[in-house]
Amino acid sequence: MMDHKTEVMLQALLDGELSEAQTATARAVIDRDAEARALYEELRSIKVLLAGNEIEWKLSEAREFYWSGIQREIEREERSADSEPRPTRSLHALLRLLLPVGAVGIVALSLALGWNQLSGSKSNLPALAGSHDIETPLEDAPSFTFRSEPEAMTVVWVDSGPN
């Protein structure tokens, strides 16, 4: 019965991980021990079989599409992690100017939204500038968003959907 140490040595010999001296020792073991020789041949056959028949994993979409989705997700996380810079003394005058502007603007916007509600609008959500992608995969369908600027196209890819 071969010990585990010898088995590891034979595997390392097959993977080319032994020094010259260790290789010579391993070869000697193979020459004198039939069990070691059989194990080595079996491991070598498996290695050849796997190398020749390795399944190529293909993406179901174009490579750029797949990696753009990952890049977009990374950028989104980086943006949310950025902290806002603290205003310096030189910005205090600008803030004093903008405070009344912002306050009256908020009041005007509230009045306008209230007018929309009175005229029969159902939505209470203000119109936000820019795209805020909020995923709500209620059916546990994994999905991600991809934007192609050259094609002026936004894609939501859902991994499961209706046939």
Added chain:
Amino acid sequence: MRRHFSSCRVGTAAAFFLSLWIAAVAGAADNLTLHARLIWGADRDKPSDPNMRTVEPETAGKLAKVFKWQSYYEVSRTNFTVSAGGTKKVVMSPKCDIEVEYLGASNVNVRLYGKGKMVVCKRQTISPGELAVVAGPDKNDTAWFVVLKRERK
């Protein structure tokens, strides 16, 4: 002190005109007209179903540049209008519905339903002339696409 007082007056005047402009924009009538199509993407010849037709080169070309499939066939199409704050649900196929909630200023909530169950809900922006696509894999290495296009003004 005097400089601070005059900058506040300038700010207040700017705020007054800004508030008038915001009220005018927000209160204006705002409808969203969309063209919706259910498209099937594949790498094969045109299916035998006579109701399916080849997608025009402009749209097919855009899809082909993003996705791996080279052939695109239209299953169904419909046009509809959603008012600001309103919601519209349209049937794309016996198993596929799409619902659009218009939030105003080009922002929409798009909900896709498969066999009556919501599959995904996504908030996004649809600008005139652009495409908003919800897509997913189908059997035999094909894919389905619900393509929304906003009418150019």
